[in-house]
Amino acid sequence: MTRTLEWKINMDLLEDEGTTEARAVLDTGESTITGRGSARRSPEDEDVPLIGDELAASRAMSDLARQLMRLAYRDIGEAGAGMSAEEDRDAPYGWTTPAR
Secondary structure, three states: OOOOOOOEEEEEEEEEOOEEEEEEEEEOOOOEEEEEEEEEOOOOOOOOHHHHHHHHHHHHHHHHHHHHHHHHHHHHHHOOOOOOOOOOOOOOOOOOOOOO
16 A cells, blocks of 8 residues: 655744754644754854754754654554563564664
């Protein structure tokens, strides 16, 4: 079955006195998930707003990715295909867990 979806991410950035706050909102058409991130410039560092934007935005996207992964794991568990408690939660589903 072929399926095409479009999920949109809106990124808002706010900079104030050396601190940049980012909010990334994923809209799946059925629900929204919000990730947040921030960056703070050291007073000794040169003022380069783009660096704060990049750091805050990447941290918001990382937060969004973690939330999306948790939702996927929950949905997998609800579908009856979850991992046992002793299996590695960081190993992607469908991949074998490396020998320890």
